Amino acid sequence: MHSKPHKAFYKELLSVIPKERIYQDPLQVLAYGTDASFYRLIPKMVVDAETEEEVLYLLKLADTHRIPVTFRAAGTSLSGQGISDSVLVRIGDAWRNYRITENATRFVVQPGLIGSHANRALLPFGRKIGPDPASIDSAKIGGIVANNASGMCCGVAENSYKTLHSMRMALYDGTLLDTACEGSKKAFAEKHPEIIKGLNDIRERVMADGELSALIRKKFKIKNTTGYSLNAIVDFEDPYEILQHLMVGSEGSLGFISEVTYRTVVEPKYKATTLAMFPSLQDACLATMELKKQPVAAVELMDERSLRSVSDKPGMPDSIKNIAEGTTSLLIETASNDPFELEKQIEQIVSSIDSINKLEPVEFCHDPIQCAQFWAVRKGLFPAVGAVRETGTTVIIEDVAFPPERFADGVARLDELLKKYEYDLAIMFGHALEGNLHFVFTQDFGIGSEIDRYQGFMDEVCKMVATEYKGSLKAEHGTGRNMAPFVELEWGKQAHDLMREIKELLDPYNLLNPGVIINDDPRAHLTALKPLPAAHSIVDKCIECGFCEPICPSANVTFTPRQRITSLRELHRLKDSPSEQHKLKKMWAEYNYLAVETCATDGLCHTRCPVDINTGTMIKDLRAQNVSSFANSTADWVGRNFSTVAKGVQVALKGANLAHRLFGTSLMDAGAQGLRVISLKKIPLWNKEMPTSASPIKAVPVNQSNPDKVVYFPSCISRTMGPAKDDENKTDIPQKTIQLLLKAGYEVLFPSNMENLCCGQAFASKGYTAQGEAKSKELSDALLAISENGKYPVLCDTSPCLHRMLDHMDKRLTLYDPIRFCLDCLPDKLEFAKLPRKIAIHPTCTVREMNLVEPLVQLANMCAEQVVLPHDVYCCGFAGDRGFSFPELNKSALADLPRQVADCDEAYSTSRTCEVGLSLHSGLQYKNIMYLVDDATVPKKE
Incomplete structure (x- = not known):
């Protein structure tokens, strides 16, 4: 049942956004409200906003009626930052415009463009955007910026924060600011002098506090997306620079980003890759420390269990088959615009790790197909765990960073904790140069004792990473609901209070994506957990990542494969709930059109699916059952x-x-x-x-x-x-x-x-x-x-x-x-x-x-x-x-x-x-x- 404010909000919203783009039907809000995380909040309504003017009006209405609003781009976020139990606003294909300026050194882009499409537009100029998340073929610019997503090559030097030139943004009350426009900045200062003053005051206090400013600088020497981008306060004097850099990584909790201008980076013409094999984790980490001094573009670490998890996949190299216990690999890439320089770099890299124990000689490959196979090893790790998990369990990927010099010790400690809590199938891999480690494991959230196990494990992990190693609890996946209860643990009370102050300054009524980054509930990471009941044997392995959505022909008219699976799971869950039977028949009828009838059953979804699910095959089976x-x-x-x-x-x-x-x-x-x-x-x-x-x-x-x-x-x-x-x-x-x-x-x-x-x-x-x-x-x-x-x-x-x-x-x-x-x-x-x-x-x-x-x-x-x-x-x-x-x-x-x-x-x-x-x-x-x-x-x- 909607509250009076929501009803009034909806009625007024209809004057600007047509009814066809406002969804309140239970099945649709459930499907459209799902993201890639393991959390579930069901919106009261979902709105497809297509213009900046619509967003500004919506924010003004939300401010008037005190209605919380969450903005969503692709929904590939993993930490629960793309969901809402109030109003969810989707940023779709209407937001894909871009301009290439300044000899392709500037890229002006709206938040609905997919990251890889941005790079495709820039490729003829030998340029690209800095951030390179693994989800770049699905994630949109809005989410990439709002989460400060990085990836395998960009490190801390070429992420959205470091390559941001200017930004158009809307604050909680619908006020628009374009940081590239002097007139816009002047108008903003006249309307919101308290924000400009507040940012200046915060900077002055932080810079006067040597200990706090030093902490902030140190925290961002490694990858860090835990909490707000406090480095904006020490990196810039201008309040508008501070504001736009605070927006990076704010997960939509400080405002809406309607346009970004990136400083583009060079995309080298020539690349070479190798999969170096080491007898132990210690040897691989020792090699990493040497490689950090060399001209490498990426160094990806994969532990023994990671390699075993993909060893039987088609196209995998022979070197990862029948590996010995403890074997660890480094996927190393180097790049240059000069082929002769590239060869020199390869010689330099090989020589730097010559004295370190290896299982075989290091040989770089230039063939794009073979290099792609090496990267397929790395990219196949997360889904490899998802594909073998038991039905009903969730696959979780956590994302931490250690100071690079303590990386090896941190990995060893994490491995001990995984064994202690009996996550025996867990794998570890990561961006070794940055001390960034991902670990993937499966978890059953349908059993109380299993939730307790997860809580104990996460408590120890967070304490170990944040206090023992002074690392980052979230290196690149964003804080979200997943890590919000631990932000103070990592940053300390003083810095956490500073984050609260920033939130209250820019969102005084806590209307923008409440619950992410700042959350007073110490159990927020253990609540609103997404159920994953068995629904159909073909799709039960779905991890709801959303990678299938850009390629689906029905994505902008009814349901995507992810939404078909999500809603089918809910229908099967409701079968066992006597109190829900009255609405189940209606929901099945709606599902028939939204999911079954309007599915092209083309099967292309499986070509993008990390766990190789063909949703079209499932739909054909459902049609057969209904004959x-x-x-x-x-x-x-x-x-x-x-x-x-x-x-x-x-x-x-x-x-x-x-x-x-x-x-x-x-x-x-x-x-x-x-x-x-x-x-x-x-x-x-x-x-x-x-x-x-x-x-x-x-x-x-x-x-x-x-x-x-x-x-x-x-x-x-x-x-x-x-x-x-x-x-x-x-x-x-x-x-x-x-x-x-x-x-x-x-x-x-x-x-x-x-x-x-x-x-x-x-x-x-x-x-x-x-x-x-x-x-x-x-x-x-x-x-x-x-x-x-x-x-x-x-x-x-x-x-x-x-x-x-x-x-x-x-x-x-x-x-x-x-x-x-x-x-x-x-x-x-x-x-x-x-x-x-x-x-x-x-x-x-x-x-x-x-x-x-x-x-x-x-x-x-x-x-x-x-x-x-x-x-x-x-x-x-x-x-x-x-x-x-x-x-x-x-x-x-x-x-x-x-x-x-x-x-x-x-x-x-x-x-x-x-x-x-x-x-x-x-x-x-x-x-x-x-x-x-x-x-x-x-x-x-x-």
């Missing part, structure tokens, strides 16, 4: 009478095309929208790119003497759907493919009874698993027969179908999609010429899963002078025929496409249904890549 007996019988009938159904679809397409020609696009659009409304969205939505009916496949000349034979299986989609009404090329995909194959000198073979054949994808994606398997088996048998048990290659013109065929067909078959077939089989038979065209290409989700993106780019470059591969356009969201039934999914997934292909002449992909959605939302006619290859080739001269 009624009538629907199942209908699917059986469709499977047996597939050619009849296909002909019915063709008749419907012909009718729709005739109506389109008679009535025109505008009238058809209006009629389709009307039917959609009247049917309560049950009738699929017609669109102007609806295909016409495909023509029957014509007889192909037979040449029995030709040894070069190919089996061609046109997918049922290609056999059914022809070009769109306005497509200038009226040749169907099968006809175009046959034309190309004949030009290459192939005899084209077709499986018998082809009109009835289907790979099974159309059935399986809807939950008709048995029928899908039956159709797959039927096709496999037919292809084996016509290919003479795999003697001849088999080509399918549709990538999603080929992807399923690879998984379900007889392994004797050699199966090709259009991309690989054109690259492997045609260059010896046809001459390729670059056409004077600028083309766009779209790798379907299955092309990405089959690792064919680069081959598609290669093929396109063989055929056209300019090729555009749009950034961050992954699955198109059409998902077979789902784009007709849930057009909002397709529209949202392709929101960025038109801008990126606006100046292209043509566009190509490898799935007819995907091409419908791509054409509809791009302004270009997307066609199968076979059309381009046919245009760009001629037979080779003998």
Whole structure:
């Protein structure tokens, strides 16, 4: 039940933010309110703010009604700083604008841009942003700055604090300050003189206290995100510099950051990496002390258990297999813009640790693929623990820093504590140069005695790190609820009181993300713990990190994979709660649309998932569980009478095309929208790119003497759907493919009874698993027969179908999609010429899963002078025929496409249904890549 202030806040907020972007439904606020930490607070409402003006108004309202507000970017934070039981404000794709200025030495960016996307924009200039967190492919700038996230290479010299140039920020009452604008600073001083005076007074007192100022300087010589950035007080005299640097690492508890200007850093062109193996932790730490004096970009320590946890993963180097007890590795990277200088650096580094015990000689690698494998060892450690934990347990990653000279002793002491509290599967790794250590372990928060064990362990760890070693309890993951009760332990009462003073000065009513950094509850780290009940065997290993979200086509319209899993867990938890049964039925109905129906089931989420979860597979299983007996019988009938159904679809397409020609696009659009409304969205939505009916496949000349034979299986989609009404090329995909194959000198073979054949994808994606398997088996048998048990290659013109065929067909078959077939089989038979065209290409989700993106780019470059591969356009969201039934999914997934292909002449992909959605939302006619290859080739001269 919402309080009166929240109701009044909501009512007034509607005057600026539309109702569609304010969520109060129990299932949605639960899903949208979840972050990567092991804490759970459920917001009273979630708001998607899209402009700075909306945020300013929201803050003014919150101040008026005394409503606590928490801002959230990607939600990858690990310490509980991205959750709220009041109002959670999400910063999404509307906040991705950036500008590159001052010869790329300045990068002006909004908080919604993903960190790696910032680096992608800067790469042509040989620059990057300083911070490099492991979550950089998912974490957004807002979170990176607000947590002062660092990473493996930036250390304490190139994090957000050190590379900040200026900032636009909003305080608790909606006051805006731009520290790069003199007018803005003057207006701020007039409105809030108490803040300027307060900051000046604090600086004066701190600088007059030699002991306190010395403590602050010492604390930030190593990585430290525990508490506020008190170094701002001793590093700067100007109150605006102090203020903007206090905002870094403040976790949204002092204000909202709407824009940041970074001083960029150099991204070296040349790099070399090695995985050095040592017989003991002591030897590795001794090497680290020597390496700190050398030109190294990163030194990552991994203990024996870390190495064992990933030793059986694909692509791991042989050196980490069958290691001896105590073995410790250092992943060392060096970099330079001069290749000759790089070689000198390598010699210097190897020489510096020559006298230290090693298990094998140190050899640096320059090959990017091999180097990437070395880094995969390091990046795979956290998920390796998450993947093997028991269902219902949480995977916890803690993050401490020791003074570098005491690093080895600190690691040994921590290992003793892990053994004492029987965290036997825990692993340790970290940024050794900075004395920064991560340790990962699993914990059951569903049992009181286990919580007690965790409390005892954390109490001892905190005391050991903070008091014995004078280290940092949080080196780079932020304070959050996890470490807020221990801030005073690390900093002492005087510094902690100073932090309280800063909080009260900038947030006098404790409205901004209350409970993080400053928290009076000594048990805050033991409360509001997130339950992780078993929900589905496919997804029970999910650690809710959110790494999957940037690649999900439904991310901005309904749920992401993380949110699908989070809400499913809650639904299963409520099953065992008698008092909650009244709302469970409604929540399941909502889940059906938000999670099940609008999932494209493309499987791309597993390519970003640290524990390799394919949420799409789970959704297919849920669909299968919900299939009624009538629907199942209908699917059986469709499977047996597939050619009849296909002909019915063709008749419907012909009718729709005739109506389109008679009535025109505008009238058809209006009629389709009307039917959609009247049917309560049950009738699929017609669109102007609806295909016409495909023509029957014509007889192909037979040449029995030709040894070069190919089996061609046109997918049922290609056999059914022809070009769109306005497509200038009226040749169907099968006809175009046959034309190309004949030009290459192939005899084209077709499986018998082809009109009835289907790979099974159309059935399986809807939950008709048995029928899908039956159709797959039927096709496999037919292809084996016509290919003479795999003697001849088999080509399918549709990538999603080929992807399923690879998984379900007889392994004797050699199966090709259009991309690989054109690259492997045609260059010896046809001459390729670059056409004077600028083309766009779209790798379907299955092309990405089959690792064919680069081959598609290669093929396109063989055929056209300019090729555009749009950034961050992954699955198109059409998902077979789902784009007709849930057009909002397709529209949202392709929101960025038109801008990126606006100046292209043509566009190509490898799935007819995907091409419908791509054409509809791009302004270009997307066609199968076979059309381009046919245009760009001629037979080779003998």
